[in-house]
Amino acid sequence: MASVKISIIGAGSAIFSVRLTSDICKTKGLLGSVVTLMDVDKSRLDAAYALASQYAKDMKSDIQFKKTTNLEEAISGADFVINTALVGGHDFLEKMRKIGEKHGYYRGIDTQEFNMVSDYYTMTNWNQLSFFLKIAKMMENLSPNAWLLQAANPVFEGTTLISRTSKIKMVGFCHGHYAVNDMIDALGLEKEKVDWQVAGFNHAIWLTRFLYNGKDAYPILDEWIKKHSDGTTPKTPFNDQLSPAAIDTYNFYGRMPIGDTVRNSSWKYHYDLETKKRWYGEPWGGADSEIGWKWYENRLAEITTLTSKASELLRKNEDVKLSEALSANFSIIPADFAKEIKDFYDPSTLSGEQHIPFIDAIVNDHTGRFVVNILNNGVIAGIPDNVAVEIPAIVDKSGIHPEKVEPTLPERIVKWYLNPRMIRMEWALEAFEEKNPDLIVEMLLRDRRTSSYEQAKAVVDEIFKENS
Amino acid sequence: MASVKISIIGAGSAIFSVRLTSDICKTKGLLGSVVTLMDVDKSRLDAAYALASQYAKDMKSDIQFKKTTNLEEAISGADFVINTALVGGHDFLEKMRKIGEKHGYYRGIDTQEFNMVSDYYTMTNWNQLSFFLKIAKMMENLSPNAWLLQAANPVFEGTTLISRTSKIKMVGFCHGHYAVNDMIDALGLEKEKVDWQVAGFNHAIWLTRFLYNGKDAYPILDEWIKKHSDGTTPKTPFNDQLSPAAIDTYNFYGRMPIGDTVRNSSWKYHYDLETKKRWYGEPWGGADSEIGWKWYENRLAEITTLTSKASELLRKNEDVKLSEALSANFSIIPADFAKEIKDFYDPSTLSGEQHIPFIDAIVNDHTGRFVVNILNNGVIAGIPDNVAVEIPAIVDKSGIHPEKVEPTLPERIVKWYLNPRMIRMEWALEAFEEKNPDLIVEMLLRDRRTSSYEQAKAVVDEIFKENS
Numbered sequence: 034m035a036s037v038k039i040s041i042i043g044a045g046s047a048i049f050s051v052r053l054t055s056d057i058c059k060t061k062g063l064l065g066s067v068v069t070l071m072d073v074d075k076s077r078l079d080a081a082y083a084l085a086s087q088y089a090k091d092m093k094s095d096i097q098f099k100k101t102t103n104l105e106e107a108i109s110g111a112d113f114v115i116n117t118a119l120v121g122g123h124d125f126l127e128k129m130r131k132i133g134e135k136h137g138y139y140r141g142i143d144t145q146e147f148n149m150v151s152d153y154y155t156m157t158n159w160n161q162l163s164f165f166l167k168i169a170k171m172m173e174n175l176s177p178n179a180w181l182l183q184a185a186n187p188v189f190e191g192t193t194l195i196s197r198t199s200k201i202k203m204v205g206f207c208h209g210h211y212a213v214n215d216m217i218d219a220l221g222l223e224k225e226k227v228d229w230q231v232a233g234f235n236h237a238i239w240l241t242r243f244l245y246n247g248k249d250a251y252p253i254l255d256e257w258i259k260k261h262s263d264g265t266t267p268k269t270p271f272n273d274q275l276s277p278a279a280i281d282t283y284n285f286y287g288r289m290p291i292g293d294t295v296r297n298s299s300w301k302y303h304y305d306l307e308t309k310k311r312w313y314g315e316p317w318g319g320a321d322s323e324i325g326w327k328w329y330e331n332r333l334a335e336i337t338t339l340t341s342k343a344s345e346l347l348r349k350n351e352d353v354k355l356s357e358a359l360s361a362n363f364s365i366i367p368a369d370f371a372k373e374i375k376d377f378y379d380p381s382t383l384s385g386e387q388h389i390p391f392i393d394a395i396v397n398d399h400t401g402r403f404v405v406n407i408l409n410n411g412v413i414a415g416i417p418d419n420v421a422v423e424i425p426a427i428v429d430k431s432g433i434h435p436e437k438v439e440p441t442l443p444e445r446i447v448k449w450y451l452n453p454r455m456i457r458m459e460w461a462l463e464a465f466e467e468k469n470p471d472l473i474v475e476m477l478l479r480d481r482r483t484s485s486y487e488q489a490k491a492v493v494d495e496i497f498k499e500n501s
Numbered sequence: 502m503a504s505v506k507i508s509i510i511g512a513g514s515a516i517f518s519v520r521l522t523s524d525i526c527k528t529k530g531l532l533g534s535v536v537t538l539m540d541v542d543k544s545r546l547d548a549a550y551a552l553a554s555q556y557a558k559d560m561k562s563d564i565q566f567k568k569t570t571n572l573e574e575a576i577s578g579a580d581f582v583i584n585t586a587l588v589g590g591h592d593f594l595e596k597m598r599k600i601g602e603k604h605g606y607y608r609g610i611d612t613q614e615f616n617m618v619s620d621y622y623t624m625t626n627w628n629q630l631s632f633f634l635k636i637a638k639m640m641e642n643l644s645p646n647a648w649l650l651q652a653a654n655p656v657f658e659g660t661t662l663i664s665r666t667s668k669i670k671m672v673g674f675c676h677g678h679y680a681v682n683d684m685i686d687a688l689g690l691e692k693e694k695v696d697w698q699v700a701g702f703n704h705a706i707w708l709t710r711f712l713y714n715g716k717d718a719y720p721i722l723d724e725w726i727k728k729h730s731d732g733t734t735p736k737t738p739f740n741d742q743l744s745p746a747a748i749d750t751y752n753f754y755g756r757m758p759i760g761d762t763v764r765n766s767s768w769k770y771h772y773d774l775e776t777k778k779r780w781y782g783e784p785w786g787g788a789d790s791e792i793g794w795k796w797y798e799n800r801l802a803e804i805t806t807l808t809s810k811a812s813e814l815l816r817k818n819e820d821v822k823l824s825e826a827l828s829a830n831f832s833i834i835p836a837d838f839a840k841e842i843k844d845f846y847d848p849s850t851l852s853g854e855q856h857i858p859f860i861d862a863i864v865n866d867h868t869g870r871f872v873v874n875i876l877n878n879g880v881i882a883g884i885p886d887n888v889a890v891e892i893p894a895i896v897d898k899s900g901i902h903p904e905k906v907e908p909t910l911p912e913r914i915v916k917w918y919l920n921p922r923m924i925r926m927e928w929a930l931e932a933f934e935e936k937n938p939d940l941i942v943e944m945l946l947r948d949r950r951t952s953s954y955e956q957a958k959a960v961v962d963e964i965f966k967e968n969s
Contacts, residue, residue, distance in 0.1 A: 301946045301954050459916055478769045481949040486769050
């Protein structure tokens, strides 16, 4: 049992904070730890604190909780800093998206080829990138030996930027690769007999290795595709791992795109709502259409309401368990969330977030396999060393040991997808580092939605006026 | 005096053949050579033969001329093969462009960001690229020690493709860099006091070094720009070295684009005719607008008529000199062409084409400075070794010795211009090598003029149906 100090920045996402807490409570080697929740939104922070600490109490786990709205306080003396904050929140994203759409940029100017995910902005949310650097700088001074676990998007740009700029230890995390399990389930395979590997960039990963009982399992996928050529009906807007878009992408690139990669496709599937519906299924047209995204925002709002009501109830009633507090308001939350709440109390089921098992591996030498974002340094051929890649790695007390990517990524993927995606990352980082909106204009001159310099200039002027 | 065998493929461009002939006649070390003119168009070949041999006769030069429509015959035993042929000619280009425009692709689908030059197709004229490889293969068998001087476009794609595929000695040539002299003249500088260097890709070169009397001359250019902020009036559609487009490009990239690079800009200057006029000047809107290109085609037609009439006259009248034969029909040719005809007879003035001085350097160790296209092999940082770059080099009997690029190309140019241009080159070559029109569709999905997959598919289907 090791007592470490874990700080969660952006902890106001209460469910995320409870998830991590539940993982800590189920990890013997981390009992006795101090968890500091930090958020600038005091009421959301209070709710998260109430929920997480009640949960630990329910589990009779020896974890000490702190809460603060002060970043310095959270970082000072930490062993692990988990950053999950979105500066400006979804309101900022929607405000900027609206300006973009006013000027003719469907789904906003940050919606770009191979970067269609609506959750974050790579081109215009400089506050988010600045915050990343602020954390890194503060860690250099206040917790120089700590690890930064970067969960906040954009993970690709963020991990690249921080790793290039700062000497702190860091790793970027995303749970997108778990979608490989959706596929394994759909194909009717037994998980423990599958040997899989993914590689690429965050939200741009590809199933490089896919073996079943030691044999190539791609023919099984091909067979499934033949049988389901009409596509399947999505259960949620995010249910796209075997969507027509995913299969068409696979046909062109030769390997299956995994997780958010399916969303991060070219304009081919995203020209308009009708096109999105065709490729990602009815009725939403995927998570990144105006309809799918509204679904997601509503769900977020429901969960915020739920956690807020649950925290009120906990404040009034000291004897209520977290699961009861959440269930009391169960009518307002999506049914599939019920399983997650139940799982919180199952000692054998972790949340699926990689953060706590990673900390356990580092602290207690509890070796594990993770999908991490780190600088390439030769792992993927054809990609520069100083660009963050997402790859499987073995992690233990001595650190992160990337697996060899085998078989390697097909050239088709490197040349036609990763390179263009990488170029946009470099442009976005240069614009941010120079604080130069002219570079954003220049990016938009290469955008299919731009019909004149004036249009690009006008949208950038308005966005950065609002944004400054 | 060395007797070498020089073969010109596509010699039916009569004036180009006369230009090279005049250079040979003025190069003592190459007298006694055999020049073989090859073209598939017999009547144009006959005209070129008549003109070139009459000119050598006028000059009393010891040059032996041969003509053939057979490629094998031209290549067999050659010491130097100069390829200037455009397979399918301008008719093919215009036919394909028309199909593109029918489907909503202004100026044709090959008109792409950083590749706006209307003279050749990189994506769809596979016959041209196949012909490049056919020549190289034939040279390996029939003249394995010969040099290939690649003047035919696309020089960037062509030099890269041939150099990667074949072991023959080769160099790509373009005269675009001479536009630096237009600039030097406009600034009122004395040529011999200017020290300049260009680097980049063909039709994508940048004035990396620009010194006057050993001092940075960019401030002189900046001063000129201040004084001429209203722009200058172009004399021809090609008169763009100091156009608003050139200056705006310079402002963004930090170095001056030279020659055809000014045309090869982003959509910013090319959205439509009105935009082109604004950036390249009235009345044409540059060489690559529908008006400017018509001007160029008319001029080509005039020159073909002129050379055809001149050759008829020479056939009838053995005593007539070439200059007289051309002057007899002078009314139909552009006035500025008169100077070139006069210069043919001036022993101290070479044509400006680099081919013959290059041959002289190789054959007679007559060392010279050239702007060549060869594989990068480390000359430009950030560009792979196996990509053709256009750079200055010293050439002598022992071969091509690239100059060090000093100062280096700014990162802005490598990241924002050369890399995206290079990616399109790689895509185009892959499509050609796989003979895979689906890859052209995929390229068009990244094109600002594409609004649906169906549009891209339809235009590619029609083009490759016509093209097969």
